[in-house]
Amino acid sequence: MKVQVLGSGTSIGVPEIGCRCPVCTSSNPRDKRMRCSSLITDGDVRILLDCGPDFYQQAFHFDYKPLDAVLITHVHYDHVGGIDDLRSFTRLSPIDIYADRNTTKALYERIPYCFGKTKYPGAPQIQLHELAPNRILRIGHLEVKSFRVMHGKMPILGYRIGNLGYITDMLTLPEESYKSLEGIEVLFINALRSKPHLTHQNLEHALAVANRIRAKETYLIHMSHDFGLHNEVEMTLPSNVHVAYDGLVVEF
Ligand SMILES: [Zn+2]
Numbered sequence: 001m002k003v004q005v006l007g008s009g010t011s012i013g014v015p016e017i018g019c020r021c022p023v024c025t026s027s028n029p030r031d032k033r034m035r036c037s038s039l040i041t042d043g044d045v046r047i048l049l050d051c052g053p054d055f056y057q058q059a060f061h062f063d064y065k066p067l068d069a070v071l072i073t074h075v076h077y078d079h080v081g082g083i084d085d086l087r088s089f090t091r092l093s094p095i096d097i098y099a100d101r102n103t104t105k106a107l108y109e110r111i112p113y114c115f116g117k118t119k120y121p122g123a124p125q126i127q128l129h130e131l132a133p134n135r136i137l138r139i140g141h142l143e144v145k146s147f148r149v150m151h152g153k154m155p156i157l158g159y160r161i162g163n164l165g166y167i168t169d170m171l172t173l174p175e176e177s178y179k180s181l182e183g184i185e186v187l188f189i190n191a192l193r194s195k196p197h198l199t200h201q202n203l204e205h206a207l208a209v210a211n212r213i214r215a216k217e218t219y220l221i222h223m224s225h226d227f228g229l230h231n232e233v234e235m236t237l238p239s240n241v242h243v244a245y246d247g248l249v250v251e252f
């Protein structure tokens with residue numbers, strides 16, 4: 001399985017517009033972070049994890065071939081703002097999008113021209129599927145399991161795809177979700193910054209959760225400029241935990 005990180009940044013992106021801090025003005029490409037998304041490839045199966053407002057730019061970094069599914073973690077704009085741009089891929093084949101009830105309901109309201117009788121000519125050929133936590137899907141030969149993640153008080157979804165775990169925008173992980181992640185090889189998990197935040201876990205919490213899940217390798221995603229410089233934070237981490245960056249490819 002191959003995970004290609006398309007975006008590793010928080011909702012506002014890094015650099016933040018108008019900010020002159022050392023991270024936002026860094027010349028290291030690893031300090032530039034588009035909104036969070038990854039492409040999973042296994043054989044000829046291709047799954048997109050979230051589809052944020054940077055999807056248009058991100059799509060130039062991978063092959064123009066059909067996408068088998070898009071798995072959405074939650075309804076916030078940084079995770080769904082690029083769905084309209086899927087139209088270029090739905091020209092190749094229609095795309096199934098899986099999301100929780102909150103997200104599907106909001107998408108029917110926000111982009112009604114993509115669905116039903118009012119469908120606009122040229123709109124993306126997408127089909128929304130409502131997904132509850134603890135459901136198992138088959139996408140090609142891959143088994144996908146949804147599990148509950150708490151984004152502050154808001155319930156959202158995490159995904160296990162084979163032996164990959166993907167969690168973003170988490171503040172806390174319900175006890176039962178740890179079971180869904182038993183035995184995974186690779187974990188992607190959010191770490192916003194060093195200071196605590198109301199709805200996202202910080203680095204210290206991410207390391208504690210990763211230590212409990214015990215994947216062989218853990219990659220941190222959804223960082224803000226307050227996370228610090230990529231190279232400086234990377235040096236402080238345990239040897240099996242890494243700061244992800246846009247363009248990172250992990251194969252296992
Ligand atoms: Zn987010």
Ligand SMILES: [Zn+2]
Nearest residue numbers: 019021024225
């Ligand atoms: Zn900044």
